[in-house]
Amino acid sequence: MSVFADDVVNFTSVLKLAHDFFGREYLKRKKFRERKKLVSVALPFSDLIFAAGAVPVFPIRMEKFKINKYLIALDSAKNLFGWDITTKLLGYARQFDFLKLIDSILDDVINTLNEKYNALYDLGIESGISTDFCYGIKSLFGMHVSKGKNVDANFNVAIRCSAFNKYLETLKNLVPKQIWIDIPPRIVGNQNETLEIFTENISKAISELEELTGNIITDNSLNKQFRIGNQVKRYYKTILYEISNSDFYPCNPATFAEILALMGITFQDFNSNAQVYLENVSQLVNEMRERIKKNIGMDVSKMPRILVTPVFGGWDPKTQEILYKLGGRTIYADWEILGLLDEINVSKNSNPVEEYAKYLLNASTNGIGCDNDTLTDSYVRIAKKLNVDGLIFNQLFGCHSISNCYNMLRQKVRNTLEIPSTVINFNKIGEGIEQLETRLNAFMEMFP
Numbered sequence: 001m002s003v004f005a006d007d008v009v010n011f012t013s014v015l016k017l018a019h020d021f022f023g024r025e026y027l028k029r030k031k032f033r034e035r036k037k038l039v040s041v042a043l044p045f046s047d048l049i050f051a052a053g054a055v056p057v058f059p060i061r062m063e064k065f066k067i068n069k070y071l072i073a074l075d076s077a078k079n080l081f082g083w084d085i086t087t088k089l090l091g092y093a094r095q096f097d098f099l100k101l102i103d104s105i106l107d108d109v110i111n112t113l114n115e116k117y118n119a120l121y122d123l124g125i126e127s128g129i130s131t132d133f134c135y136g137i138k139s140l141f142g143m144h145v146s147k148g149k150n151v152d153a154n155f156n157v158a159i160r161c162s163a164f165n166k167y168l169e170t171l172k173n174l175v176p177k178q179i180w181i182d183i184p185p186r187i188v189g190n191q192n193e194t195l196e197i198f199t200e201n202i203s204k205a206i207s208e209l210e211e212l213t214g215n216i217i218t219d220n221s222l223n224k225q226f227r228i229g230n231q232v233k234r235y236y237k238t239i240l241y242e243i244s245n246s247d248f249y250p251c252n253p254a255t256f257a258e259i260l261a262l263m264g265i266t267f268q269d270f271n272s273n274a275q276v277y278l279e280n281v282s283q284l285v286n287e288m289r290e291r292i293k294k295n296i297g298m299d300v301s302k303m304p305r306i307l308v309t310p311v312f313g314g315w316d317p318k319t320q321e322i323l324y325k326l327g328g329r330t331i332y333a334d335w336e337i338l339g340l341l342d343e344i345n346v347s348k349n350s351n352p353v354e355e356y357a358k359y360l361l362n363a364s365t366n367g368i369g370c371d372n373d374t375l376t377d378s379y380v381r382i383a384k385k386l387n388v389d390g391l392i393f394n395q396l397f398g399c400h401s402i403s404n405c406y407n408m409l410r411q412k413v414r415n416t417l418e419i420p421s422t423v424i425n426f427n428k429i430g431e432g433i434e435q436l437e438t439r440l441n442a443f444m445e446m447f448p
Contacts, residue, residue, distance in 0.1 A: 011251075013284035017262055020271040020280070022065055027272060030055050037152040037213050040175065042140050043312075044268045044340050045157045047229055047356065048202075051221040052209040054152075056269040059143035060120065062150055065112050114317065114429045120146060121428060129170070130163075134398040135314030135428060137167045148174035153212055155205075157181045157360060161401040179208045183364045198357040206353070222352035228274045230343040235281045236263060237341055240333055243288050245387055247301035250291035253329035257320035259284070260332040264311065267335055303329045304389035304447045309379065310334050310402055315394045316429050322437055326444040328390075337382045339367030372405040380412045383419075390420045392443065397427040420446040 020026070030036040037054040046056035120142030125131060129141040144154070154175040156168050172178055184197040206217050239260070243249070249256055263281075270277040291297050306323055308315070312334045320330040335341050339362055345355040367378055383391055391413055395403040406423050413421045422443040424436055 011259075011284065011287055013280050013287055014259060014262070016280045017266055017271070017277075017284070020273070020276065021061060021262070021266055023271060024062060024064065027055065027057060027062060030272070031150070038150060039179070039209075039212075040144065040148070040151045040154045041269055043157065043159075044335060045155065045181075045360075046269050046274075047222070047225050047344075048206060048209055048217070049155055050225045050228075050270075050274050051217045052206075052213045053215040053221075054209065054213050055272050056155070057151065057272050058265070058269045059140075059147050059151065060113075060116060061269070061272075062147040063116055063120075063143075065116065117314075118429050129167070132398050133163050133167065134396045134403075135426065136312070136396070137163055137398075139314065141167060141170070144171055144174045151175055153177035153179050153208075155179045158183050159364075161399075163398070163400065177212065179205050179212070181205045181360070183360065195354070195357055195361060198361055199354050202353050202357050202360075219352050222356070223346045225274060226344040226346050226352065226356070228278050229270075230346070232267075232270065232274075232278050232281055233341045233343055235278075235285045236267065237336070238285050239263065239288070240331070240336060240386065243285075243292075244305070244329075244331055246292065247299065248292055248295070248297055249300050249329075250288040250297040252298045252324075253300055253303060254321065254324045257324070257330040257332070260330070261311075261317065261320070264332055264334060300329055303327055304444075305329050305331055305387070306390045306392055307331045307333060307383050307386060307388040308392045308394060309337060310396075311394055312338075313396050313399060313402075314429075315426055316431075316433070316436065318430075318433055318436065319392070319394075319424065319440070322440045323444070326440060327447075328444055331386060331388060333382055333386060337367065337378050339363035339378070372408055375402065376405050376409040376412050379409055380416050383413070384417055388419065389447065390422075390443070391417075392440075393421065393423045395423050395425050397425065 027038065031038050037052075038057050039049045039054050040059045041049070041056045042058070049056040117139050121135060121139040122142070123145050124138040124140070124142035127141065127145045129138050131138075133141075144151075148154075148171075154168075154171055154177070156178065158165055158168070158180060168178070168180070182201050184194055184201065210217055244256065244260075251259075266277070271280075304327070306328045308319055308323075308330055309332070311332055323330050342359060342362060344352075344359045346352070366374060379391070391409075393406045393409060395406060410421050410423075413419060420443060422439060424439050425432065
């Protein structure tokens with residue numbers, strides 16, 4: 001019986017997030033019955049898509065997974081009894097050997113998702129994507145080879161990675177309708193001019209979304225979505241800064257790492273339904289706090305907190321399992337490091353398009369689009385803010401934009417934080433596990 005399944009059955013919200021991630025039937029209903037436009041996203045830039053009345057989707061969610069028969073059964077129970085009773089029934093039934101459905105569901109969620117990522121990675125290579133690209137780009141390309149015909153457009157915010165931008169050019173052959181927001185070069189000494197260009201670029205993307213959907217994006221629709229996004233970000237930060245920094249977890253650290261990984265993946269498209277996603281994340285925080293209040297969970301005061309980053313381009317989930325067995329607890333915080341959990345101003349007299357430009361410009365200047373010196377400063381700043389005990393840098397094969405900054409980062413961590421750090425290498429899920437274990441064993445020996 002998996003440790004993850006043993007805990008997560010008690011979290012209605014986590015079951016909802018996992019269930020909604022594999023929302024293939026929901027997406028089909030939106031597209032064919034409700035005639036909504038599906039727009040693929042690769043990073044968490046879904047606000048304008050929601051405001052246009054379209055449906056953002058991280059494309060792997062359109063795949064058919066082997067676990068769908070279990071999720072259909074879970075969906076039927078949910079429709080019949082409601083989520084709360086369904087999870088109580090599963091929790092009760094789990095005590096008996098004759099029903100291990102929950103273990104099958106959650107083990108399969110993790111294992112088959114990883115298998116699908118690798119299959120799409122292979123499909124990307126077979127379909128002609130450069131083998132020099134990183135895991136994330138190869139698997140994203142494979143996703144669009146497999147399911148690109150099901151989306152009406154692809155939405156992109158150009159980032160500093162030249163390989164990612166080349167991939168976007170190639171993607172035009174699979175998804176002809178490309179909606180781009182170009183990040184303008186920083187004009188030294190003239191922030192207003194940069195902001196003006198950026199605002200125009202966003203307005204152009206809004207016009208293209210309006211043309212795609214036939215809907216008008218108003219200031220009200222933008223601010224409504226920004227408010228939902230801001231609330232989600234607050235709950236996300238509560239989990240990162242309040243819950244993960246406590247000495248008592250509402251579950252064991254293996255489960256907690258899985259929840260953070262699930263949050264990282266689902267944040268990209270809010271599971272295609274922003275309001276429901278907000279309700280699920282709100283419930284997750286409430287459930288965590290309630291369990292801590294009732295002393296249900298695990299004392300983790302003796303376990304060092306390890307920040308593993310970056311993972312959004314691909315990493316091996318075995319990392320968190322190995323760290324748990326060695327006595328550590330894993331923290332994932334990529335979206336915070338890259339500035340994507342910052343809130344968007346929605347004050348009364350604000351211009352929502354300009355405020356969105358400021359939000360993206362800040363992320364570009366200090367996070368996802370910045371130079372190595374600024375990016376490593378962001379890693380150090382968030383590691384300090386999270387009060388972690390160690391840092392593991394996940395170095396992707398084929399990444400020429402982020403993975404080459406480790407030497408600079410190591411020096412800053414040593415000088416500023418005075419905590420242990422190490423680097424692990426990643427090419428594909430499941431490869432090099434023995435080397436990974438060796439490296440993590442050596443790293444964890446630095447802690448008393």
